C-alpha cells in the first residue's frame with residue numbers, strides 16, 4: 585500500500601486524475617470503478633480538462649459506480665446517477681451504454697445486486713477502483729461492522745453518515761436511510777485501488793486506515809490487504825499519521 589501526502593486538495597485531485605488517466609491511456613478498454621461524494625469532484629474536473637485539452641479518450645472505457653441511495657429517482661439532484669452525469673459523464677466521451685450506476689429504484693433489489701456483480705465479471709473485472717472515505721471509515725456505503733467479504737447488497741446507513749451527507753439535502757429527514765453498495769469483497773476484487781481523502785474531517789479515519797489494525801469497525805482498513813492500493817491525501821487529512829510518507833509516488837503502481 586502506497587500512501588502519498590500532497591500539500592493541497594488541488595494537488596491531491598491532480599495526482600488522482602493523473603493516476604486514473606494513466607490507466608485509461610495504457611488500456612483504452614479499461615473498466616473503471618467510480619465514486620461519488622465531494623472528494624472526487626475536483627479529480628473528475630481534472631479528467632474532463634484532460635479529455636477536452638489533451639484528448640484523453642474514454643470512448644472504449646466501461647464504468648461501474650460504487651453505490652446509490654435507495655428510493656431516489658435517477659433525476660433526483662442528490663441521486664448518484666445525477667451526480668455522475670453532471671460531474672463527469674456528460675462532459676467526457678464515455679459511451680452511455682458502458683456506464684453502470686446501481687439502481688436505487690430497482691423493484692427487486694437482491695436480484696439487481698446479483699445482476700450488478702455479474703456485469704462486473706462480464707466486463708472483465710474492475711481495473712481501477714476509485715474510493716473516497718467516510719469520516720467513520722466507511723468505503724462506498726460499507727458502514728462499520730460490514731462484512732469484510734461482503735458483495736453488492738442493500739445497507740442501512742449509519743446516523744453519522746446520514747448526518748455527514750445531510751448538507752446535500754434540505755433536511756435530515758430527506759436523507760435516505762438505505763443504499764445499494766458494492767461490498768467490500770467486490771471492491772477488493774478490483775485489480776487496483778485508489779483512495780482519495782481530503783480535509784481534517786478525514787484525519788482520524790485516514791490514520792486508522794493507514795496505520796491501524798484491520799477491522800470491520802473501520803472498513804477502509806481492508807485496503808491494507810490489497811496488493812495494489814494507493815492512498816492519496818492532502819495535508820489536512822494526513823495530520824494524524826505518525827509515520828513519514830512521500831509527496832510523490834515512489835513506484836507508479838497503477839497501470
Ligand code: GLP
Pocket residue numbers: 619620621622623624650651715716717718719723724725745749
Ligand atoms: C458517501 C459515499 C462514499 C464517499 C463518502 C465521503 O457516503 N457513499 O463513497 O466516500 O460519502 O464523501 P465526501 O467525499 O463527500 O466526504
